[in-house]
Amino acid sequence: MESGLKRRRRRENLFKLAGMLATAVGIAFLGVFFANLVANGASAFEQTFIQLNVDFTEDVISPGGELDLVYADFDGLVRDSLRAEFPHVSSRSERRELNKLVSIGAGYQMRDMIEANPDLLGSAQLLWVPASATVDMFIKGNIDATLDASLRPLSDAQISWIQALQDSGRLETRLNMALFTNGDSREPELAGIRGALMGSFYMLIVTIVLAFPIGVAAAIYLEEFAPRSRWSDLIEVNINNLAAVPSIVFGLLGLAVFINWMGIPRSAPLVGGLVLSLLTLPVIIIASRAAIKAVPPSIREAALGLGASKMQVVFHHVMPLALPGMLTGAIIGMSRALGESAPLLMIGMVAFIVDVPAGLSDPATALPVQIYLWADSPERAFAERTSAAIIVLLGFLLVMNLSAVVIRKRMERKW
Amino acid sequence: MALMTEIESSDIQPPSTNGAQPSAVLEQVVNLGATIGDVRCEDPYVVTESVDVYYGDNHAIKDVTLEISKKEVIALIGPSGCGKSTFLRCLNRMNDTIETARVTGKITLGGQDIYGKELDPVALRARVGMVFQKPNPFPKSIYDNVAYGPRIHGLAADRAELDDIVHTSLERAGLLKEVIDRLDEPGTGLSGGQQQRLCIARTIAVNPEVILMDEPCSALDPIATAKIEDLMDELSHDYAIVIVTHSMQQAARVSRRVAYFHLGLLVEVDETDKIFTNPQHKLTEDYITGRIG
Numbered sequence: 023m024e025s026g027l028k029r030r031r032r033r034e035n036l037f038k039l040a041g042m043l044a045t046a047v048g049i050a051f052l053g054v055f056f057a058n059l060v061a062n063g064a065s066a067f068e069q070t071f072i073q074l075n076v077d078f079t080e081d082v083i084s085p086g087g088e089l090d091l092v093y094a095d096f097d098g099l100v101r102d103s104l105r106a107e108f109p110h111v112s113s114r115s116e117r118r119e120l121n122k123l124v125s126i127g128a129g130y131q132m133r134d135m136i137e138a139n140p141d142l143l144g145s146a147q148l149l150w151v152p153a154s155a156t157v158d159m160f161i162k163g164n165i166d167a168t169l170d171a172s173l174r175p176l177s178d179a180q181i182s183w184i185q186a187l188q189d190s191g192r193l194e195t196r197l198n199m200a201l202f203t204n205g206d207s208r209e210p211e212l213a214g215i216r217g218a219l220m221g222s223f224y225m226l227i228v229t230i231v232l233a234f235p236i237g238v239a240a241a242i243y244l245e246e247f248a249p250r251s252r253w254s255d256l257i258e259v260n261i262n263n264l265a266a267v268p269s270i271v272f273g274l275l276g277l278a279v280f281i282n283w284m285g286i287p288r289s290a291p292l293v294g295g296l297v298l299s300l301l302t303l304p305v306i307i308i309a310s311r312a313a314i315k316a317v318p319p320s321i322r323e324a325a326l327g328l329g330a331s332k333m334q335v336v337f338h339h340v341m342p343l344a345l346p347g348m349l350t351g352a353i354i355g356m357s358r359a360l361g362e363s364a365p366l367l368m369i370g371m372v373a374f375i376v377d378v379p380a381g382l383s384d385p386a387t388a389l390p391v392q393i394y395l396w397a398d399s400p401e402r403a404f405a406e407r408t409s410a411a412i413i414v415l416l417g418f419l420l421v422m423n424l425s426a427v428v429i430r431k432r433m434e435r436k437w
Numbered sequence: 438m439a440l441m442t443e444i445e446s447s448d449i450q451p452p453s454t455n456g457a458q459p460s461a462v463l464e465q466v467v468n469l470g471a472t473i474g475d476v477r478c479e480d481p482y483v484v485t486e487s488v489d490v491y492y493g494d495n496h497a498i499k500d501v502t503l504e505i506s507k508k509e510v511i512a513l514i515g516p517s518g519c520g521k522s523t524f525l526r527c528l529n530r531m532n533d534t535i536e537t538a539r540v541t542g543k544i545t546l547g548g549q550d551i552y553g554k555e556l557d558p559v560a561l562r563a564r565v566g567m568v569f570q571k572p573n574p575f576p577k578s579i580y581d582n583v584a585y586g587p588r589i590h591g592l593a594a595d596r597a598e599l600d601d602i603v604h605t606s607l608e609r610a611g612l613l614k615e616v617i618d619r620l621d622e623p624g625t626g627l628s629g630g631q632q633q634r635l636c637i638a639r640t641i642a643v644n645p646e647v648i649l650m651d652e653p654c655s656a657l658d659p660i661a662t663a664k665i666e667d668l669m670d671e672l673s674h675d676y677a678i679v680i681v682t683h684s685m686q687q688a689a690r691v692s693r694r695v696a697y698f699h700l701g702l703l704v705e706v707d708e709t710d711k712i713f714t715n716p717q718h719k720l721t722e723d724y725i726t727g728r729i730g
Contacts (some may be wrong), residue, residue: 069483328585328639328640330589338589343576
């Protein structure tokens, strides 16, 4: 008896140790992953800005007294202010190098300012404009100044100008708002995830509006009303299978049915939402069925005994008790849908879209797809932005899953 | 005259049957023929004629004929697995919820066939209420628990009438004084005995004609049990009560007639005094004296 006890205790301790080890390994992997992510992406939340003294000359912006926002040479104004800053820069090649310090977005920024406030015309303003991506990378320490001049994207002259601007306090890093306010762009310093965020948002709206009611209704029917037969078993097996089908297959289905046959515009969040709702539907059905099954039969019997009809039992008693489980399943399904990219590639949401979509039928992209596109780009500045976008995506997923847990905790009722 | 009824699905399991009884005893019962005692009564309201109940292949209730009158308390007693709960559940068609259950024979309520087309099970269950073994109040407030039945059957024209019904039911269940100032609190927060009285209040709120009670006190302590037995006594003035009980003392205390079941057969029915002092059948005597069951 004694040796048996000892053996059992040792085995239990070994098992506990194995469990702790497995958990530690899992956490270690997660830790390495997050550390790597943050190390790469944290710098993307900052952007280098250069302060320029810009003269909103009337002759350039409104020649002949009329405000010309389309053809006015705002870039010229930027160049003028740079030249005023460094008057000794004379040769054409040097001037080109100087102009390359500032992002081409500076001109657009000025145009937007004039458009919003035409009173600025004729005044001189001190503006902070984004520096080009190369300057940004240099400031963040990603460009090695000790390398031979032909091996780096910044020349010695450019580096000296950057130093000069920094010393005079006209170059600093600030919060990179463009990441959240702009759509995608060829220029990394102007690229943002807003287009992708809006695209994902519209798609999730379509997904939840379609998948939740249909999924819940299907689950209620299958659990409460459908007679147990070969058919219902077949349906159950099929639904479980659908939940495990690779998501790219849904993309192919969307391409064939929604785009080719039904003619819905390609790249629209509507198609994306339809495809994602097909993906989410089995997950919601399975979770809802489990939630309905968990409602104790005593409650149903009590309601039936009082003379409630089947429908009344389901809607007055079963649904309220199963709702936390259904919502949790829906949120988990949605967070899976948020992170899908393969089916969206199939339906054309992989295009380079710069405009932020305003509705369900505007061409759009989704956050995971945006990450994929940026990851493909060789520019160093996009590498850090990819990691930043991943951090944002993970942040959303974390919020969604946390809210699933919170909802479950708060709505749990005792019976 | 057999009336076959196929039942829909649910995940409620049928009551489990006991192990096999000695075959000699079984033969004795099979040779019995008819039920001893008087299955008929004056002024019958619930009548079962040759009712058989099958759970799949298991023959749970065998050819039971019994009449129950309008304002009496009748106790169904018998060893575990003899079919008393099954029989009880036939009377309000709760066996419909069990997929494998099949009921044949005729059951009438006030002359109407309860398995007939004219009587909707929903309407039937408003006339034949049921109180279960384990108290099962809804996870709602005490008020909503009692008000649920009247609400779905449209028994109250406005809030004032509903209040009236709720208060009256709680009072008749002997619960009103204890909960009058906390009607909005959840019903599940009450003690076991209070919960069972809440379930009784809920059942009488729809003003049924018959109340079925499936071992209502088996999960309660003696004091709560005594309270509910007093309640049954009062309710018997207005409703027919059919109570399944394991306790013979309880049967002796509350009922006017007793029906003894054994392995799905109705062995003996008689007035309470007679059956406990002078049982006619050997099986009844064995059960009452504690030799079986």
